[in-house]
Amino acid sequence: MNVLLDNLALFREGFLGTLWLTVVSALLAVVLGLLIAGFRVSPVPPLRIFGTLWVNVLRNTPLTLLFLVAFFVVPKVLFPGVDSFVLAVCACGFYTSSFVAEAVRSGINTVPMGQAEAARAIGMTFTQTMRIVVLPQATRSVIPPLSSIFIALTKNTAVAGAFDNVDLFNIQKTLSNDGYDIAVIFIWITLGYLVITYAINGLFRLLEKGLEVAR
Amino acid sequence: MSASVLFDAPGPKARFRNLVYSVVGSIGLAALIAWVCYRLYDKGQFAGELWDIFNYAGIRENILEALLSTLKVFALAGVFSLVFAVLLCVARLSDHKPVRWVAVVFIDLFRSIPLLITIFALWVGILGHMTPMWALVLGLTIYNGCVQAEVLRAGVNSVPKGQVEAAYALGLRKTQVTASVLFPQAVRAMLPSIISQLVVTLKDTSLGYIILYPELLYSARLIANNTPVGGVYPTVQTVIVFGAIYISLCLALAWLAKFVERRGSRSKAGIVPAGAKELEEAAAPAAPETKGPGGAAPPSK
16 A cells, blocks of 8 residues: 555556556547548559558567657658657557457448338439448447557557656556556556546447447 | 448538548648657757667667566566466356455455556565566566456357357366367467457556556666667667567557457358367357457457
8 A cells, every 4th residue: 555655646657658648549549540441441553552551560570569660760850859759659540440440341231221222222423422421330349459459559559668758557657667566556457447447448438329320 | 431320421612621631631640740750850859969878789689588587577577477367267257156256256356456456466575585587577477367257258158058058068077178169169269369468468567667567668768768879868769660660560460359350250150170060050249249358359350
C-alpha cells in the first residue's frame, strides 16, 4: 500500500500517460484505418495496392521495430526534433491502423451482396445505399473486433514506456530502480491497466447494445 | 472486383473517373515515395559504403546468431505456450467449480496485462533471479498460453453437443471424451487461429530488446550503433534489413495459416479420418470467428 501512497503523483502521471497515449493513438488508428480500408475496397488499383501493402507490412512488423524506426530513423532523416509523445502515438497509431483497416474491410465483406442489389433495385442512389443499407450493417459487425483491437492497443502502449515516454511501464521501471518490491509495483500497475481495458470493454458493450437490432 | 456491395460494375463514365483517380492516386503515392527517397538521399543514406557493412562476415554471423536466438525463444515459447494452453483449457472446461474459477481468473488477468509488464516483472525478479531469455520465454508462455487457451475453448465449444453425448453413450470416460473427441476437432477447427497467434508470439519475441536479450532487434541496434561508416550510423540500412527478416518470417507463418485454412475448408469437415465421414456430416466446424485477443486479427481472406 505504501508504494502507491508514497508515489501517488508518479502513479497518476503514469496512468494519465497511458490513457492519453491510448486515446490519441486510437483516434489516429481509426482515421487512418478507415482511410486505408477505403483504399482497399476502392475501384482504383494503385490505391488498392497501397492499402494491401500498408496492411501487410505493418501487421507483420513487430511493434518494437516500428518504435525503433520512429525513434531512431524518423527524427534523423525525415522530421528532426519531433516530440517523443508524437513519435510514440505515430508508431502505435500506424500499427493499430492496419488492424482497424482489416476489421473494417471484413465488416464490409459481411454485408451480403443481395442487400446492395435490393437497395439499387428499389431505386436508391449510391449515397442512400451506403448510408441506409450497407454501412449500418457493416458498423454492427465491426464493433466487436474493434473493442479487442483497442484493448490490444492499450497494452501495446507499454512499449512506448520503454522509449522514454511517461506511462505505467515507465513508472514500473522507475519504481523498481528505486528499490521497491517488484511484486507490489506489479499489482498496482496491473490494476491501472485493468481499469483502462475494462472501461474500453464496457464502452463497447454499451455501443453494441445501442446498435443492436432484432433480426 | 466487379462484384462488390460497394459499387456496381463501372460504366464508361465511372471507368473514366476511376482512371483519373488511378492517375491522381499514383502520382500522389509516387510523390510521397519520391519525397522519402529524396530525404534519404539528401542525408546520404544511399551511399554504397553504408550498405557495404552487410558484406562483412562478422556482421553476417551476428545477424545469423541473432536470428537463431530469436527463433530459439520463439520455438520454446511456442511449444510451452501450446502445452500450457491445453492445460489451461482443460482447467477452464473442468466440471469442478474451483478449478474452473482459478482458470478463468488466471486467463482474464494475464490476458489484460501488457506482455511487456509481465516480462519486465519476471526479469527484475518477481519469481527469483531469471536470465533475460527465460524471462522472455516464460512471459510469452504465460500470455500466449492464456490466449491460445481461449482459442482452444472456442474450438471445443464449436464441437456439436451430440458428439459428446454419443461418446458418453458409447461408454467413454471423461478423459477419453476430451482427448479423443473434443480436442482433435477443436485443434482442427482452430488451427488457422492458433497459427496466427503464433505469428503474434514471433513478433512479441522482439520485446526481448527491452530487457536486453540479444535477439534480432537488439543486435540491429548494436550493429547500427557500433559500425559508423565515415561518421554516419547505418540505422536506416539495418532497420531495412532486419525489418525484411521479420516481415518474411511472419509472412511465411501467416501463409502457412492460410494454407491450412484452405486445406481445412476444402473437405467440408476438415481433415476427416477415413470411415468417419458419415458420422461427421453435421460436424462441419464453422469457420473460426475468434479474434486473436492478443491484438492480431487472424489473417482474413
